Amino acid sequence: MKYSWNVACEVLRVASPLQGAFREAIVDFMFNRFYIPKGWKLYWSANSTHKNPEFFPEPNKFDPSRFEGSGPTPCTFVPFGGGPRICPGKEYARLKILVFMHHLVKRFKWEKVIVDEKIVVDPMPVPAKGLPVKLYPHKP
Numbered sequence: 001m002k003y004s005w006n007v008a009c010e011v012l013r014v015a016s017p018l019q020g021a022f023r024e025a026i027v028d029f030m031f032n033r034f035y036i037p038k039g040w041k042l043y044w045s046a047n048s049t050h051k052n053p054e055f056f057p058e059p060n061k062f063d064p065s066r067f068e069g070s071g072p073t074p075c076t077f078v079p080f081g082g083g084p085r086i087c088p089g090k091e092y093a094r095l096k097i098l099v100f101m102h103h104l105v106k107r108f109k110w111e112k113v114i115v116d117e118k119i120v121v122d123p124m125p126v127p128a129k130g131l132p133v134k135l136y137p138h139k140p
């Protein structure tokens, strides 16, 4: 299900469920000409990393082919975070997403009830009206 996962990754890129998280600098260091002293709290943002046109050309375009081949540059696609505190539920989430997509596509056609439903961020991005859909089972 390589293509399905590419589609899921593109969704995670465009609308990361977790926008980012905090870290604490354990040493003094320079980043982009900014001096960061030891002990400072830092916020890494999945959202702004995923919208950086240097790594994701036309960042607002939905394009699952970004994940073909070797995919994005390391550490630029971070919906599950990174490093020692990377999400331990990553593989479980992947499995659940793919199983859900498989059954949805194999069993149903569907249409959105609200065609232009907005996404609201509160603080996670969610469909404003809960994404109501009409499901039509495929004929056996």
Ligand code: HEM
Pocket (backbone or CB within 6 Å): 016, 017, 018, 020, 021, 078, 079, 080, 081, 082, 083, 084, 085, 086, 087, 088, 089, 090, 092, 093
């Ligand atoms: C699409 C689904 C999910 C996304 C996008 C997601 C994303 C994230 C992110 C961004 C972090 C912070 C990582 C960091 O600080 O580097 C995190 C941490 C964590 N996630 Fe997930 N997660 C997902 C599903 C799950 C599931 C299914 C579980 C458990 C069954 C889970 C359990 C955790 C735990 C326990 C942490 C804290 C890890 C730590 O601080 O050491 N996550 N997740």
